[in-house]
Amino acid sequence: MTALGVVFRPQFPPERLREVARAADEAGLEELWLWEDCFLESGIASAAAALAWTQRLRVGVGLLPVPLRNVALTAMEAATLHRMFPGRFVLGVGHGVQDWMAQVGARADSPMTLLREHLAALRALLRGERVTTDGRYVKLDGVALDWPPAEAPPVLAGASGPRSLRLSGEAADGTILDASVTPDGVRRARRLIDEGRREGGRTGHHTVVGYLHAATGPDAVARLKAELERWDDASTLELRAAGNADAIAEAVQRLADAGADTVVLQPTADEPDLEGFVRFIAEEVRPLVPQDASSGRGEVSGS
Structure with missing residues (x-):
């Protein structure tokens, strides 16, 4: 299904x-x-609070920048949330914005190597394994979680360029694409992810999460146009979601048809009614987006 x-x-x-x-x-x-954008809000603290305040909502962090985090700490925090809120937490990790990483003295000479090492160790720790590794960046000596999740949860990776997308297919359980990616971009990403999956011998479904700029209300087009200018996004408004429920559902369906399993609506920075926006998406847009249970969409396989 399309989530x-x-x-x-x-x-x-x-x-x-x-x-x-x-x-x-x-x-x-x-x-x-x-x-988890520098230097705004913590992804893990916010996720824990949101999970505690709700009953069935799935909460995703997309993404935690791995240069900021020791992999053992990432695993401990993720395992805690998975055990406290089974099936409701989704973890994504990625390179982070390199300028921000440089500001805090954490910029890696090889972000790809760091992400690969972090993903391998994190997934192993969350499977309950005892990990010893002496990589370029990730070094663990007999580390195992005392309280791993009951079942190994999926770990997603943020990716944009060809090398990162192939790495995500090879080493992660799903991929997070940012809001600049068009439907054609989703199709290209799927092809590159699949190349990585073949290289890594991965099987099972690999979930793709795509963000989509969105605005509704009488000033939706003007606000969304200004938002795209702030992001320096050259995409046309026709590829984004502005207007009523039908217009937004059509934009969502374009990404879903291109291969996105989950579409995350990204409100503008000046959205005047966030609570109203989420209700609108749930109550008016959701019924217009087909849910195909046979497609496997909305599920993540860790295989």
């Missing part, structure tokens, strides 16, 4: 998260996503 979500952007103050998460949960929205 729908909304991202609570860290440009919104953290004290607003409670009401937005509760509105999403009450309206039946499937997923709420969070970002």
